[in-house]
Amino acid sequence: MEGGIVADRYEAIKRIGHGSYGSVYLARRRGTTSSFVVLKRVFVVEEGSKEHKEAINEVKMLQRLRHRNIVAYKDSFIRDSHLCIVMAFCSGGDLHSQIRAARSSSRTFTMEQVLEWLAQILEALRYLHEEKRILHRDLKSQNVFIVPERQMALGDFGISKSLSSTEDMASTVIGTPYYMSPELCQNQPYNHKSDMWAVGCLLYEVVMLRHAFEAKNLNELVLNIMQGKFPPVNEDEWGKDISKLVEDLLQQDPAKRPSVSEVLQRKFLQEVEERSREKSVLTTRSQGFRLLHP
Structure with a gap:
């Protein structure tokens, strides 16, 4: 497939991921030097099948x-x-790579950076949930991908599910073990509060x-999740706000976890959003000045 042509539209440069799906x-559009895109190629058994x-x-x-x-949808x-889905390419890589690099160099992220990333992830989730x-x-x-200006963008919605069902629940157990909530481990129905556990x-x-x-x-991991056993956040380094938020998001009972809007209403995140709005206004004014004075 690498170097191959897909539907006379795209040229696959190299494979960057593979799974059962x-x-x-x-990739990029054939015959152009346009920017890269990500092409997800999913096998579809037969028309009309599940x-x-x-x-x-x-x-x-x-x-x-x-x-x-x-992450922006482009084409399909x-x-x-095979169903081919084309999405924007995030040249900044993903959050996992950033964390791995930080761990390898024995450095931590700044509080400002962590709060900005958290606010951006929460804003994306608020849009999805509400x-x-x-x-x-x-x-x-x-x-979680990094886009221009160090913004975070959520991607890979291949297993997302609408909340519009009668019971407002989903019972299929899907997720990555490290981020699975207690209710998923027990194969119980869950709703948006499982996403909030993953944010924690x-x-x-x-x-x-x-x-x-x-x-x-895996068995030991599930047991630890079910018992809520994890080393506490270093409060001396990260403060009470972050420590308390992690504790609240990792509540065993989904009903006790805050919703995305409830988290965004916390004072320290309101202050982050206010700074973000001020920065956006300054950027807009600066761009306007450059247009008037080339």
């Missing part, structure tokens, strides 16, 4: 999403029994440079 390629319907639903869902902190088509009624269901550092795991990982829940095997 199919493969992901770095897999085919899920794939089509994914495309319809992606087409609805328009947010600066969500069927080719050789405006689009969608669960992400696989939040992890590998699915992400925040912990960013500040501590390790997973909140670790183990030698």
Whole structure:
């Protein structure tokens, strides 16, 4: 596939991911020197099958999403029994790589950087949960991407699910073990509060440079998650606000976890949003000045 032509539209440069669902390629439009895109090639068994319907639903869902902190949808088509979904390429890599680099160099992120990233992830989730009624269901550092101006963007919505069902719940167990909530471990119904658990795991990982829940095997990991066993956040280094937020998000009872809007209402995050708005106004004014005075 690498170096191959896909549907006379795109040239696959190299494969950058692979799984049971199919493969992901770095690509670009054929015959152009345009910027790179990411092409996700998913095998679809047959028209009318459950897999085919899920794939089509994914495309319809992606087409609805328009947010600066969500990786942009570009195109989609069927080719050789595969659904091909084209998304924007995030040249800054993912949050997982940033965390790994920080751990390797024995450095930590600044408080300002952590709070900005957290606010951006939460804004994307608020858009998904409250405006689009969608669960992400696989939040992890590998699915948080870095776009221009050090902005964070959520990606990989292949297993997202609409919240519009009668019970407002989803019962399929999907997710990455390190980020799985207790209710997922028990194969119980869950809703948007499982995404919030994953945010707690992400925040912990960013500040501590390790997973909140670790183990030698899956059974031990599930046990640790079910018992809520994780080393506490270093409050002397990160302060009470961050420590308390992690504690609240990693509550065993989903009902006790805050919603995305409740988290964003916390004073320290309100201050981050205010600084972000001020920075945006200054940037807009600066751009306007350059246009008037080239």
